[in-house]
Amino acid sequence: MSAEFDISDLKRRMQGAIATLKHELGGLRTGRATASLLEPVHVDAYGQSLPLNQVATISVAEARMLSVQVWDKGMVGPVDKAIRDSNLGLSPTVEGQILRIRIPELNEQRRKEMAKVAHKYAEEAKVAVRHVRRDGIDTLKKLLKDKAIGEDDEKRHAAEIQKVTDQFVGEVDQALAAKEKEIMQV
Known part of the structure; x- marks a missing residue:
């Protein structure tokens, strides 16, 4: 009488919510340089909008500095413009094909x-x-x-x-606590 109920699909879907949360939290600026900070930046390149990581290599040069190595010399200007226009509050310094981006410290309000x-x-993840x-x-x-399962099975x-x-x-709470600690760290 007892049909099997598969909880693994529910776990997989819940895991997807956690993965999305971690991805979103990774994009939050914390005053510390991370390559994921530039993930939302798209560059107008070759007639289309491409993610920054498809036209350049992003690396962490120092704790508060990112280095963006542009592969094509002609793309340095558009990459610089895309980063400046990204609403991240970042302003790169161009050195040949390398853009250096100093990550400013966040003030208390920010x-x-x-x-x-x-x-x-x-909360969205929850x-x-x-x-x-x-x-x-x-x-x-x-x-x-x-009547595929009984009441006992349903309750279990x-x-x-x-x-x-x-x-x-x-x-979710653990991920939030870790990110909050990182954000509030001076």
Whole structure:
């Protein structure tokens, strides 16, 4: 009588929410140089908009400095313009085919704004995890209604879904706490 309920799909979907959160948090500027800081930058190159990492190599030169090695000499100007226009508050210094970008320290107000953005991302991830939980519970209710599983199985699987949900919400909280610590570090 008992049909199998597969929780691995729910775990995979919840893991996707965590991965998205980590990607979004990685793009937040913290005053420390990271190559992922320039991920959102797109360059108008060769008649199309390309991500910066497809026209240049981005590396961390120092704790507060990024180095962008442009592969094509003709692209130095467009890369410089794209970085300046990216709303990241960065202004590169051009040295031949290399752009050096000093990452300014964040003031207290900007740190708090970044922390709020991080909280927003974390809340979105929690909502995504909860949506996956709701989908799982709905599936269980449908299986119960169709008499594919019994009430005991439904309750057991629901408890399992809740346990997994709590685990992933905990991961969201951990990622947020780590990012917040990084943002507030002077």
